[in-house]
Amino acid sequence: MIEYLQHRFANKTFWIIGAGREGISSYALLRETFPEAEIKLIDDQPLENLSPQVAELAQDPHSQFTLASALRHQDFKPGWIVFKTPGIPSDHPIIKQLTQVSAEITSNTALFLELLKQLAAPPTTIGVTGTKGKSTTASLIYHILKENGKMAFLAGNIGTPPLTLVETIAGLEKPAEAQVVLELSSHQLRELTISPDIAVIQNITPEHLNYYSDFKSYQNAKRAITMYQNVKQSVIYCPRHDAVVTILNDLSQRFTFDVEPANPANLTAYATTEAIYYGTEKIIDRQDIPLVGIHNLYNILPGVIVGKLFGLDANKIAQAIKTFQALPHRLEFVAEQNGVSYYNDSQATTPEAATAALRSFSGTPIHLLAGGSDKGVDLGMFADEIVQQPVKTLILFPPMGASIAQLVRASAQKQQKTEPEIYSANSMPEAVLIAKSKAQTGDIVLLSPACASFGIFKNYQDRGDQFKIQVAG
Numbered sequence: 001m002i003e004y005l006q007h008r009f010a011n012k013t014f015w016i017i018g019a020g021r022e023g024i025s026s027y028a029l030l031r032e033t034f035p036e037a038e039i040k041l042i043d044d045q046p047l048e049n050l051s052p053q054v055a056e057l058a059q060d061p062h063s064q065f066t067l068a069s070a071l072r073h074q075d076f077k078p079g080w081i082v083f084k085t086p087g088i089p090s091d092h093p094i095i096k097q098l099t100q101v102s103a104e105i106t107s108n109t110a111l112f113l114e115l116l117k118q119l120a121a122p123p124t125t126i127g128v129t130g131t132k133g134k135s136t137t138a139s140l141i142y143h144i145l146k147e148n149g150k151m152a153f154l155a156g157n158i159g160t161p162p163l164t165l166v167e168t169i170a171g172l173e174k175p176a177e178a179q180v181v182l183e184l185s186s187h188q189l190r191e192l193t194i195s196p197d198i199a200v201i202q203n204i205t206p207e208h209l210n211y212y213s214d215f216k217s218y219q220n221a222k223r224a225i226t227m228y229q230n231v232k233q234s235v236i237y238c239p240r241h242d243a244v245v246t247i248l249n250d251l252s253q254r255f256t257f258d259v260e261p262a263n264p265a266n267l268t269a270y271a272t273t274e275a276i277y278y279g280t281e282k283i284i285d286r287q288d289i290p291l292v293g294i295h296n297l298y299n300i301l302p303g304v305i306v307g308k309l310f311g312l313d314a315n316k317i318a319q320a321i322k323t324f325q326a327l328p329h330r331l332e333f334v335a336e337q338n339g340v341s342y343y344n345d346s347q348a349t350t351p352e353a354a355t356a357a358l359r360s361f362s363g364t365p366i367h368l369l370a371g372g373s374d375k376g377v378d379l380g381m382f383a384d385e386i387v388q389q390p391v392k393t394l395i396l397f398p399p400m401g402a403s404i405a406q407l408v409r410a411s412a413q414k415q416q417k418t419e420p421e422i423y424s425a426n427s428m429p430e431a432v433l434i435a436k437s438k439a440q441t442g443d444i445v446l447l448s449p450a451c452a453s454f455g456i457f458k459n460y461q462d463r464g465d466q467f468k469i470q471v472a473g
Contacts, residue, residue, distance in 0.1 A: 130202025
């Protein structure tokens, strides 16, 4: 692989736009391969706001850190190799100017897939995307494979930049026996020119509309997960998800799944009210599944299909599912105090995800913490669900809290139902204090915001961590 890289990028200047985890990972491989090449690190944030590791890299005599705002048009030249990290939108001024001078724009994930193709017998790549559920789906697929003795790796949007795995995979005695599970966001998919061998696509709903011009642009960013597949490669999806069906490659082998379908005979795998099946074979009873909520059945079904594709029997797949634990911030059980159960679903940053969380506890009194920053999506459906459940107490974070409150009041009036008690909170301690004062034995306190976290919180992880700290306190 080193020889391939040296030939592929001989005498090039490298730009890395975005100095986060993927940027650092790309830098590490480039510097190892080209000890004296010029590498420019570019970020919208000043050096003092970035990780100490970036400051250390900037001390390299062959490296240069530059603020994006400090670059001028004459700094751009054709022939540069540009690694764009996922957080940098394609309409970023620097990306636009680099495109105009015909610079080659790639990414950590794109180069990773390209390098794997250079192996005589590469591993199987399994890419997972969708608006919500991709982290749980990818983690469960990895868990099923790993628990059954497979040589599996997990990387991508879930935390490990793919290029970090290159040397390990290249050093395997039999790379072809390995599986690499990649969680792929729309941002990571945009630069791909190679699709994974197995593509798993969860539902695509409006998201990141502060990043994409419209839903269709966001949807199209997902296309690369199957766009370059051939007849030997596969896609796993729910055929009822129209936004998914429209981006499929006609060449791919198709494996389908659904939850409580009207006609299960047409599906590869499905869930009934009692169990999960692969064809006519029962895999696991629903009562034995540790994950809460119907939406998690959609996350489990692709793992069942992948397990079967790799020759695992029903019992082995079931045992792996039974030992899988919910990921942090994804309908994560936090504690039970005085008969009240607390759940952290901070990663539910869309109305669809938060609605699914509410439905997971249908029939149980809920005290909901929601709101946050605006992502440009319609929250009307979420407000309707709050009224329908019904939620007893609604505790809202700014700035979208006021909008949600207005929508909930209008929905309650339209449905002729009693609206919940509505409170505003400017901090997590305040919000949890209100929830604790209102909740009674048998109730649920749920953090499921339906909005992004920025403003009061650093990110959704910080929001969820603060929730857990306050519940424990």
